[in-house]
Amino acid sequence: MSGIRVRAALLSDDTALARLDRATWSTLHAVSPPPEEHGDFFSERFGPDAYLVAEVDARPAGFIRFAPPTSLASNTHVRQIQGLAVDGWARGRGVGLELVMAALEAARGQGARRMTLRVLGHNTPARRLYEAAGFTVEGVLPGEFRLDGAYVDDVFMGRAL
Incomplete structure (x- = not known):
């Protein structure tokens, strides 16, 4: 989709990404408690270098975090x-797929040869997105979480780069 720009995250994105993280939190995809109302987005463990940000018309539309496992x-x-x-207003516009494809390219640029992920079994939209990006199911932990x-199953997916 035209109008989507994916870029490296900046420290100045903290407030906008924290807001987006709180707005999109759901047990459809999260096993941890909701983010704190006034907490920072970036942490010592995951700073801006672990994220890519998607913008549509210069407005933050989504983010992806990828790092060594x-x-x-x-x-x-x-x-x-x-x-x-992906923020609600930006869903269905190709933002998620753009983020995943950009993360794959960035991982290749870091010398990675493989990308993996974990997705909840009941998160059909995310599973379809990852399949569209070339991921396949490599394992399932049945009933791993209670939400x-x-x-709910924990589904492991992966693909070569």
């Missing part, structure tokens, strides 16, 4: 998508 030297060739959010009174 572990600190092990034997795992440095892998990156893992560890968060993806809103229901047991």
Whole structure:
């Protein structure tokens, strides 16, 4: 879609991304509690360098976080998508796919050979998005989480870069 611009996150994005993170939080995709109302978005563990931001008409529309899944030297060739959010007004416009494709390209640029992720089994829209980007299911942990009174699978997906 034209009008989508994906760029590296900046420290100055903190407030806008924190707002977006709170607005998009849901047990459809999150296993942790909702973000704090006035908390910072970036942390010591995940600073701006771990994120890409999508803008539509210069307005933040979404973000993706990807990072090495572990600190092990034997795992440095892998990156893992560890968060993806698209604001409600921007959904259905291709923002999510643009973010995923940009993360794949950035991971290649970092020397990675593989990208992985975990997605909740009941999150059909996200699973379709990742499949459209070439990810396949590599494993399932049945009933790994209990969310809103229901047991939910943890689905592992991956793809070569």
